[in-house]
Amino acid sequence: MIDLFSDTATKPGVGMREAIRKAEVGDEQKGEDPTVNRLLDMVAELTGKEAALFLPSGTMCNLVAIKTLTQPGETILVEQLGHILRMESGGAALASGVIVETIDSAHGQFSGQDVLQAMPANMVYTPPATVLCVEQTHNFRGGTTWTVAELEAVAEVAHENGLAVHMDGARLMNAVVASGESAQRFAAPCDSVWIDFTKGLGAPMGAVLAGSRDFIERARRYKHVFGGALRQAGIVAAGCIYALEHNVERLQEDHEHAQLLAEGLSEIDGVRVTNRVDTNILYFDTTGAEMEAAVFQSAMQARGVSFSHVNDLMRAVTHLGVSREDIEQAVETAKLVLNGRSSRS
């Protein structure tokens, strides 16, 4: 099976499993797990923040960060297709009691002016806005990246108006590799930032939230509240350390594969790639080839290639479990399914 469904499909390889086997462990919630502590130091340094907190998932990083940065009844600003709004089962509302105000955009990035427009007027009647969320890379806009300048511009407006800036950096390292900018520069305008180890980095579990010492101390309480305080979590953190040491630079291959896939698919009559392919995600429309997304998806699945589909669009995500040959094979299969012919025949 060629699995382009998601980069969450990555499985720990031999080297990562060996690192996990050898992990030194301790009681994580007492701060006594040496492997977790090493990972936290690494992520704090990587992102240029004072402190960091280990959590089981990216979803919990968003949940804990928003809880730490808000009071019930406040407003957070999230891009229209933001993961926090669309894919976290209403966690921000449930756990933090916040109102989500959306900012629309073409590719997931927006301007300071857009932030001002989305902010509720400053009146006694209106819910005060206290957090601006940004997503790097933006998942449902196609893995698109913010530039440092774009982030600085929105953060400046947010901070001037008393809002904290939270970065959902599930795929921050994809943005780092694609742009050549450091994680520190992307994180600098943000008050909180996290990275996920279970996407392209290929670890089985784990995410790390970073920010000021004060922010992390307050966030630690909610880690406990939400059941994210762990015991011998070094077993998991060892996989995350291995990922940082071995799986970052290779993200470049995933980005090249996404480009190759975009080019191959665009050559098929009636297929249109709909996003800016900055990193490892692409969306495409097959309706021009007179095939609905769901029909295309199951025909491809039957031939050993799996994609997801979001509404009328197909989504493909490249990752370390997908080779260049797999991409070529996926394009050939798509040609066969959509146009009933193969360039090899």
Ligand SMILES: *Cc1c(COP(=O)(O)O)cnc(C)c1O
């Ligand atoms: C996957 C993802 C999350 C959630 O991370 P999990 O580790 O799956 O809980 C949050 N935000 C974005 C942008 C994501 O892609």
